[in-house]
Amino acid sequence: MSKVRIYTLAKDLGVENQKLLEILDSLGVAYKSVSSTLDTETVEAISGILAEENAGGTPASGETAAPATTAPDVQQAQPEGTQAAAPQATTTPALKDDVTQTASASAPTPSTTSPSAVSQSSTAVATEAPVSEAPASEIPHRSPVVTIMGHVDHGKTSLLDYIRKTKVAAKEAGGITQHVGAFEAQTSKGRIVFIDTPGHEAFTTIRARGANVADIAIIVVAADDSIMPQTREAIAHAQAAKVPLIVAINKIDLPQADVDRVKTDLTMVNLVPEDFGGDTVVVAVSAKTGEGVEDLLEYISLTAELEDLRADPKGEFSGVVIESKVDRQSGVLATVMVQQGTLHVGDFLVVGETYGKIKAMTDTLGGRIKSAGPSTPVQILGFSEAPVSGDKVASATNEHTAREKVSVRVDTRRTVEEARAQRKLSLEEMMGSLVEVREVNLILRADTQGSVEAIQGILAKRESEEVKLNVMLAGIGAPTEGDVLLASTAEATILCFSVSASAPVKKIADQKAVDLKSFKIIYELIDEVDRLIKGNVEPVFEEKYLGRAEVRMLIKHPKSGTIAGSYVTDGSFKRNAKAKVTRGKTVVYEGTIVGLKRFKDDVREVQTGYECGINLDWNDVMEGDIIEASEMVEVVQA
Numbered sequence: 001m002s003k004v005r006i007y008t009l010a011k012d013l014g015v016e017n018q019k020l021l022e023i024l025d026s027l028g029v030a031y032k033s034v035s036s037t038l039d040t041e042t043v044e045a046i047s048g049i050l051a052e053e054n055a056g057g058t059p060a061s062g063e064t065a066a067p068a069t070t071a072p073d074v075q076q077a078q079p080e081g082t083q084a085a086a087p088q089a090t091t092t093p094a095l096k097d098d099v100t101q102t103a104s105a106s107a108p109t110p111s112t113t114s115p116s117a118v119s120q121s122s123t124a125v126a127t128e129a130p131v132s133e134a135p136a137s138e139i140p141h142r143s144p145v146v147t148i149m150g151h152v153d154h155g156k157t158s159l160l161d162y163i164r165k166t167k168v169a170a171k172e173a174g175g176i177t178q179h180v181g182a183f184e185a186q187t188s189k190g191r192i193v194f195i196d197t198p199g200h201e202a203f204t205t206i207r208a209r210g211a212n213v214a215d216i217a218i219i220v221v222a223a224d225d226s227i228m229p230q231t232r233e234a235i236a237h238a239q240a241a242k243v244p245l246i247v248a249i250n251k252i253d254l255p256q257a258d259v260d261r262v263k264t265d266l267t268m269v270n271l272v273p274e275d276f277g278g279d280t281v282v283v284a285v286s287a288k289t290g291e292g293v294e295d296l297l298e299y300i301s302l303t304a305e306l307e308d309l310r311a312d313p314k315g316e317f318s319g320v321v322i323e324s325k326v327d328r329q330s331g332v333l334a335t336v337m338v339q340q341g342t343l344h345v346g347d348f349l350v351v352g353e354t355y356g357k358i359k360a361m362t363d364t365l366g367g368r369i370k371s372a373g374p375s376t377p378v379q380i381l382g383f384s385e386a387p388v389s390g391d392k393v394a395s396a397t398n399e400h401t402a403r404e405k406v407s408v409r410v411d412t413r414r415t416v417e418e419a420r421a422q423r424k425l426s427l428e429e430m431m432g433s434l435v436e437v438r439e440v441n442l443i444l445r446a447d448t449q450g451s452v453e454a455i456q457g458i459l460a461k462r463e464s465e466e467v468k469l470n471v472m473l474a475g476i477g478a479p480t481e482g483d484v485l486l487a488s489t490a491e492a493t494i495l496c497f498s499v500s501a502s503a504p505v506k507k508i509a510d511q512k513a514v515d516l517k518s519f520k521i522i523y524e525l526i527d528e529v530d531r532l533i534k535g536n537v538e539p540v541f542e543e544k545y546l547g548r549a550e551v552r553m554l555i556k557h558p559k560s561g562t563i564a565g566s567y568v569t570d571g572s573f574k575r576n577a578k579a580k581v582t583r584g585k586t587v588v589y590e591g592t593i594v595g596l597k598r599f600k601d602d603v604r605e606v607q608t609g610y611e612c613g614i615n616l617d618w619n620d621v622m623e624g625d626i627i628e629a630s631e632m633v634e635v636v637q638a
């Protein structure tokens with residue numbers, strides 16, 4: 001028998017990965033992850049232990065699964081919207097067959113007599129079973145929430161589209177699946193929720209607000225392009241958020257695809273693929289042909305299982321806004337990810353300093369729902385103002401409590417602001433303003449609230465003490481005539497992302513000489529902002545010493561006035577340089593060298609050890625004076 005991966009063996013034997021890991025621990029076998037391989041002896045040892053357990057021996061832990069028959073219990077006991085801890089045995093018919101065969105071969109004892117009928121996830125069975133072995137946690141498992149990040153054009157959207165196309169239940173006739181910032185994929189391993197907002201900036205925006213919505217990050221790397229700048233950024237963001245990452249090497253259908261090169265390059269960024277001896281899960285996929293996508297989904301489920309994601313549907317509700325938009329007909333529509341508890345139509349929600357009552361809720365397919373449990377993205381109608389992505393959502397039992405929560409928040413903010421303002425004032429009073437702050441006025445327009453938020457998040461990071469980015473208006477949809485007028489009075493630049501101006505608006509912008517630029521790629525927009533920032537930075541000069549000369553004789557020139565016949569004792573002298581004349585210890589003049597002569601010729605520069613005529617725009621220079629030359633050089637700013 002050749003080597004076998006842990007998760008494959010778990011699948012074959014119909015037990016949870018966690019169970020196998022426990023056995024491996026008890027055997028003292030080292031492994032890195034569930035995709036580590038096992039040799040034949042270890043596999044035999046494991047099979048022996050399991051067979052013994054199933055034959056009536058003492059199970060290693062109370063959660064041993066007797067797959068073929070306990071599986072339905074596990075499935076029934078699943079609260080809506082949560083994921084089975086060991087869904088393998090229940091959801092794939094092919095696997096079920098495998099499991100049945102393996103189970104009957106290695107464990108002839110019918111599972112009804114097996115103590116392993118007590119399942120960790122099966123509350124129904126657990127209540128009937130003796131309570132001697134309490135489950136590790138009463139809190140049910142929840143589905144993983146996944147975000148896909150990576151460099152521009154490496155295939156994030158295509159991969160999401162492929163998964164959506166193949167794993168999302170078809171919409172009812174006539175309906176159109178709308179972009180709501182997330183979707184739920186049904187896989188053979190259970191439900192996986194994908195965040196659909198663009199790239200890692202949206203991810204960071206959400207995190208910047210103190211919320212963490214993703215459990216697993218997929219880093220997409222194109223097999224023909226390998227690691228690029230935004231790949232590194234994406235990896236850094238996932239690592240900063242401390243979420244496990246899976247690398248999806250995409251576009252493997254291309255003839256120029258070089259999976260090994262990508263794997264080698266991954267090692268350079270400290271992500272060592274498993275087949276290189278590391279523990280980074282790397283899956284080769286093609287969003288075009290679908291090759292490898294099933295494996296990717298399987299790895300997501302495995303990672304989720306190891307993360308042991310749980311949330312209490314009966315607990316206090318908490319959620320995070322993923323995306324929001326203003327719909328002309330319906331009003332404010334916000335997609336909220338339920339993280340804990342259960343949302344019901346009619347609940348009061350508090351977001352930031354506003355509250356609303358849920359008038360209607362739809363799932364990601366657009367179907368009306370009445371309640372939503374953990375790891376469920378729902379679109380909510382009922383907010384009076386569009387919340388921003390990353391905003392945390394709380395619930396309130398009634399309108400009165402909601403109002404109270406809001407007023408506490410307002411008070412807290414005011415207190416913080418006042419404290420901040422006082423600190424600032426006293427500092428400024430003491431020190432005065434140290435730097436002059438320049439402002440770059442911007443008007444932002446983007447296709448979704450998520451994009452607006454993402455861009456604003458990046459802009460905030462680009463502000464410095466010298467340059468303040470003043471976003472005068474940030475809105476969803478194409479720029480309007482009003483925007484152009486505002487830009488023209490405020491000398492603002494209009495930046496559009498994934499939306500463009502209509503011809504009449506463009507014409508007005510031309511007439512008013514307003515800069516109006518549209519971008520399809522977020523990083524290009526940011527490059528433009530960087531250009532604006534640079535354009536607005538006052539150049540900084542510093543004085544650089546050039547040389548020193550002694551005045552040895554005075555020459556009266558009919559046109560130029562007094563010329564100081566001097567000897568350069570140090571450095572050099574340049575025409576147009578700054579000059580400082582010292583007499584004894586006193587500085588008697590500061591000005592400019594307007595002329596420099598060697599004999600009768602005008603020269604640009606004179607070096608140490610040479611005599612020259614220095615013409616200052618000042619006639620009172622005297623013999624014995626020391627002239628010091630310097631020039632102002634621009635300091636290159638980082």
Ligand SMILES: Nc1nc2c(ncn2[C@@H]2O[C@H](COP(=O)(O)OP(=O)(O)OP(=O)(O)O)[C@@H](O)[C@H]2O)c(=O)[nH]1
Binds near residue numbers: 151157250251521
């Ligand atoms: N041959 C091939 N082409 C792919 C594959 N995945 C994506 N592409 C192509 O690569 C290009 C970029 O794909 P996108 O899905 O838009 O990439 P993205 O990473 O979402 O790009 P941005 O949204 O601009 O960051 C498109 O032309 C896709 O058709 C793949 O697996 N194979």
